[in-house]
Amino acid sequence: AQTVTQSQPEMSVQEAETVTLSCTYDTSESDYYLFWYKQPPSRQMILVIRQEAYKQQNATENRFSVNFQKAAKSFSLKISDSQLGDAAMYFCAYRSEKGAGSYQLTFGKGTKLSVIP
Amino acid sequence: NAGVTQTPKFRILKIGQSMTLQCAQDMNHNYMYWYRQDPGMGLKLIYYSVGAGITDKGEVPNGYNVSRSTTEDFPLRLELAAPSQTSVYFCASSYRLKNTNQPQHFGDGTRLSIL
Numbered sequence: 001a002q003t004v005t006q007s008q009p010e011m012s013v014q015e016a017e018t019v020t021l022s023c024t025y026d027t028s029e030s031d032y033y034l035f036w037y038k039q040p041p042s043r044q045m046i047l048v049i050r051q052e053a054y055k056q057q058n059a060t061e062n063r064f065s066v067n068f069q070k071a072a073k074s075f076s077l078k079i080s081d082s083q084l085g086d087a088a089m090y091f092c093a094y095r096s097e098k099g100a101g102s103y104q105l106t107f108g109k110g111t112k113l114s115v116i117p
Numbered sequence: 118n119a120g121v122t123q124t125p126k127f128r129i130l131k132i133g134q135s136m137t138l139q140c141a142q143d144m145n146h147n148y149m150y151w152y153r154q155d156p157g158m159g160l161k162l163i164y165y166s167v168g169a170g171i172t173d174k175g176e177v178p179n180g181y182n183v184s185r186s187t188t189e190d191f192p193l194r195l196e197l198a199a200p201s202q203t204s205v206y207f208c209a210s211s212y213r214l215k216n217t218n219q220p221q222h223f224g225d226g227t228r229l230s231i232l
Contacts, residue, residue, distance in 0.1 A: 004159070033218045035220060037223075042225070043205065043225060043226045043228075044223065044225050044226075045160075045207060045209075045223035045226075046223075047220045047222075050218050050220060051218075052218050091159050091160075093159070103148065103150070103162075103165050103167070103173075103175075104150075104162045104165070104175060104176065105152075105160070105162070105221060106159075107158075107159025107160045107161075108159050109157060109158055109159050110157075110158075110159055
């Protein structure tokens with residue numbers, strides 16, 4: 001079974017600065033998908049960014065980008081120009097491409113990000 | 118578009134009571150899911166459905182039942198509530214997932230306490 005590890009329970013960043021959240025995963029599969037979800041205090045789960053394992057190019061979405069290192073099984077999220085609205089729990093998630101695991105997102109335990117004005 | 122709608126938002130149950138958590142989506146998604154989120158943890162899959170009339174177990178199905186009579190609705194049933202089922206429940210939906218990077222779209226969650 002796949003596992004997802006987020007080693008930083010909490011992080012903080014000054015407004016307008018850059019922060020990187022870490023995520024590692026364990027899998028024997030070669031094809032899979034990775035996601036970062038944001039959960040603000042409102043509890044809503046919001047997709048931030050996604051990455052296909054077969055793509056070498058790192059995904060970017062405005063101020064959000066990832067550093068995907070397939071050999072190291074690492075998928076970190078970089079938030080540039082941090083804003084107060086970025087304060088939330090951030091979850092890294094893995095999904096298989098094939099089989100029963102392709103229906104399931106496997107989540108890490110999350111990193112709580114605080115943004116300091 | 119409302120997206121994924123869950124009701125109720127909060128509920129307190131007594132041990133042994135039963136209830137149904139409702140979930141509806143208006144995005145014409147084939148797939149629907151139920152997850153639970155325990156304190157300090159990520160979400161874990163309870164059940165999922167790939168279409169009307171088809172459901173399957175996820176990682177933590179014990180104590181729950183589901184049905185999918187329509188594309189839009191995917192209710193989750195707790196028959197005999199137990200304190201271990203105290204959690205936040207999320208419903209999600211998506212288009213067909215295989216060989217795509219389609220994300221799952223989540224509802225706002227139902228906070229359920231069993232006392």
